[in-house]
Amino acid sequence: DRVVDSAADDLERAAEAALRPRRLADFVGQPVVRDQLSLVLDAANARNTPPDHVLLSGPPGLGKTTLAMIIAAEVDGALRMTSGPAIQHAGDLAAILSSLQERDVLFIDEIHRLARPAEEMLYLAMEDYRVDVVVGKGPGATSIPLTLPPFTVVGATTRAGLLPAPLRDRFGFTGHLEFYSPAELEQVLRRSAGLLGAELRDDAAAELASRSRGTPRIANRLLRRVQDFAQVRGTGVLDLAAAHGALDVFEVDRLGLDRLDRAVLQALCQRFGGGPVGLTTLAVTVGEEPETVETVAEPFLVREGLILRTPRGRMATPAAYDHLGLRPPSEGMLF
Numbered sequence: 001d002r003v004v005d006s007a008a009d010d011l012e013r014a015a016e017a018a019l020r021p022r023r024l025a026d027f028v029g030q031p032v033v034r035d036q037l038s039l040v041l042d043a044a045n046a047r048n049t050p051p052d053h054v055l056l057s058g059p060p061g062l063g064k065t066t067l068a069m070i071i072a073a074e075v076d077g078a079l080r081m082t083s084g085p086a087i088q089h090a091g092d093l094a095a096i097l098s099s100l101q102e103r104d105v106l107f108i109d110e111i112h113r114l115a116r117p118a119e120e121m122l123y124l125a126m127e128d129y130r131v132d133v134v135v136g137k138g139p140g141a142t143s144i145p146l147t148l149p150p151f152t153v154v155g156a157t158t159r160a161g162l163l164p165a166p167l168r169d170r171f172g173f174t175g176h177l178e179f180y181s182p183a184e185l186e187q188v189l190r191r192s193a194g195l196l197g198a199e200l201r202d203d204a205a206a207e208l209a210s211r212s213r214g215t216p217r218i219a220n221r222l223l224r225r226v227q228d229f230a231q232v233r234g235t236g237v238l239d240l241a242a243a244h245g246a247l248d249v250f251e252v253d254r255l256g257l258d259r260l261d262r263a264v265l266q267a268l269c270q271r272f273g274g275g276p277v278g279l280t281t282l283a284v285t286v287g288e289e290p291e292t293v294e295t296v297a298e299p300f301l302v303r304e305g306l307i308l309r310t311p312r313g314r315m316a317t318p319a320a321y322d323h324l325g326l327r328p329p330s331e332g333m334l335f
């Protein structure tokens, strides 16, 4: 099941690093965001100033971190990486901010999970390039204002709507990343196969692209598993037989759904008779945080027409029953 999970662990991050496009021109798909970003970056470079702060939103694995790295490379700045959950205290953020150099790009992943005091410190830093560093403790503590060099924050979030408005407003540009089309994923796969020195056949690329849940991270991960399969149980070539073999071994279903996706569908169809059911109830049933269900599983399930978000809650569509091999409840009950 891990094969199609869209989150990445540390080991995978290392494997991914080799496959990351380094320049905007190598970044596949996302024509709208790429075009907008190219304009913002070219203008900043022409003025010889750091670009405006950039917010990137979209489900995991669609290229937010990659774009942050590309932004740093395109403006010739150093990339500093952190995340909302990693910053426990405002002091942690103050330490990062006060060490920034001119043109640095500060990437904050999961920025919607920043604690409130850190968030407020970030407002000031983003708007006025200032941070108040607190020295000492208790009544003797003093706050020393520090001016920061011009830098750029790139924030990533699974949903821009999760961000408090004052923080959202500090970003000059927000890019929404969409799921990739199968044709775009094929391009990602071909590029990655080239970098891995693997021979990927066209029919295998098409098959993997359609099973990757619209997500480059999953496409690259499946590619590595197919490479394993081809090496150990195949001919070494990444052909359709190797692709099918690996997809079977790792239980990737026809639509490329992962364990959480399937759990959500099963709960909706089997426990709740197709819904409508509230997000929190659904999340508790599958043993996940509501935010995870909402931002990781749902967007793809909605896009595939398997579930509906209605004002009364989530509902399964006939396609969901069909996908699970179940019979939908009799007519008239569903909608």
Ligand code: ADP
Residues within 6 Å of the ligand: 016, 017, 019, 020, 021, 026, 027, 028, 029, 030, 059, 060, 061, 062, 063, 064, 065, 066, 067, 156, 188, 216, 217, 220
């Ligand atoms: P996110 O930060 O949104 O979770 P990442 O930027 O870490 O996603 O991307 C995950 C993997 O997918 C990386 O290995 C990256 O190389 C690959 N990837 C993402 N977007 C693209 C793209 N547009 N073109 C090529 N590879 C991509």
